Amino acid sequence: MADEKNLPLGEVVDTAPAPRPARAVIVGTLVDLVPFEVATHAPELFPATHGPESAAIWAYLPNGPYPDYAAFESYYAAAAAKDDPLLFAIVDKATGRAVGHATFLRIDPPNRSIEVGHILYTPALMKTPAGTETMYLMARHALETLGYRRYEWKCNALNAPSRRAAERYGFRFEGIFRHHMIVKGRNRDTAWFSMLAEEWPQVAIGFESWLAAENFDAARAQRVALGVFNADRLEAEGRTLRRATSDDLPAIEAVQQAAYARNRILLGVEPVPLLWDYKDVLRTREVWVADGAAEGRAGLDGVLILHARPDDLLIDSVATAPTAQGSGLGNALLTAGEARARALGRTTARLYTGEPLSANIQWYRRKGFVIERVEQLPDRRLVHMAKVLG
Template sequence: MTATTLNPYQQPIGNALPDWSPRPLPPHVPLAGRYCRLEPLDAARHADALFEAFGHAQDGRDWTYLMEGPFADAGVFRAYIERIAAKRDPLQYAVIDARTDRAVGTLALMRITPDHGVVEVGAVTFSPLLQRTPASTEAQFLLMKHVFDELGYRRYEWKCDTLNAPSRQAALRLGFEFEGIFRQAVVYKGRSRDTAWFSIIDADWPPLRAAFEQWLLPDNFDGQGRQRASLAALRAS
């Protein structure tokens, strides 16, 4: 933000927001796309399918940078899903594969701050059945679109362990801007975490939305499901 206004004391101040009002809390409702849909996470509906989907992983590395997990026992995993599904911040969603109608991952809106129009996407836990598919990108797009277009938030955040290279790469691919590192910000799993911060703001959103919409078109994928144009290339154009 560039200050363009001086107050009566000749101090630079930020842009005025005369029409601003606090944003609504996100309603916990389904969000439908072409390749997937997001449903409010529910252990009775989703725990068994999620446990099966995560079981396709060869090892537990996908859980290294998450606050909990991995889970070798279905009962312990169901208890975990029941616990996180009951919260309203983070607000957890199951990602449902449109082809199989089964849950293949989860993600959440968290640190929801309606007064300032700020929300974070986090707890992104995608199984091998979802990773690197059009549905994985669409799941992220559906939440972004909900936050910016339907709820009118100003800022959408992504945070991760600064050592989590795949998460940092994912944030940049999705159009988030790197903002810096908060040193020793979190303690989890008995270790220290420096946190990398990324964001998308409302001014970034219209061209980013157009790139997502182009990328997600069926004709952007060949017969083997490989992309013809990358999301980065569509953003650049």
């Protein structure tokens, strides 16, 4: 018999179950997700989802359309009473009216897995910031508020718009379940997507950056697409950076410590990046990492931390591991930061460094950055530098 100690059994994880989602309002800025009430929401949704132009709304849903309001009301009365799927009306805050619905389903508290589905958007919600906020609110509630570890999205493999939406929202494609279901008398192959809790902090930043007021012009047209904010790969000078996950936190902290600790003597104080809470950084900044495995090394070779602000991109940190120094990775990380600024529509990149770090200042100057100002803080002086991007 094989020795269990030598078998690959997977990592040990917390086995505490997640709470079930409750029938409670999930509050947003543009919409609220409200437990479905047939008497209120069905009369608002029926006329918006039925008529000559409405067939496409129901094409990939397992139910509908309905011959009349009575049939519609009967179905939703039963659906609203269920705990799984748990049905929410999507209520537009400006009008107070339901403009769609969505559910949590396949709710599995012991394994902390949950799915979003049965999504119906009326024309008033389709292709709007409110529609995107709806998916943000549900993902945040499942992964951040309730603590689920896996968040699923499934759709008919033929439903190209739904598959594109899943990837735009930050889900990762896992594969096709062939002959998975029979829906309305037709075969359904199902495309499976997932988002993991450790991926959520960076996906959340993408959602929040896209939803920010500055991402829209006066006509309410987006300036940068959500898919760009949620990109998970960044190429620069022959290196591929990937978005960090919570699993990378120990390695990120190790690289930052190794890269910045040597500056203590020159600065006379703790380097700014060593004062940060990196769990908070992962939830408030874009964090990109270069895997050491790409060069035959374990761990991470480098870390790039960025903050997309309304008028510029702040390059908060460019850090390389000692084993990667002299490899040109620092140049690649800085170039990647500038490329990311352009992709996000920022025309200026900014950064800062300690005034005693003259070698850093000269390096940034050679890369096209100029000194804008020197900031006097109680314990240090910071040199702020900027580069206008062509």
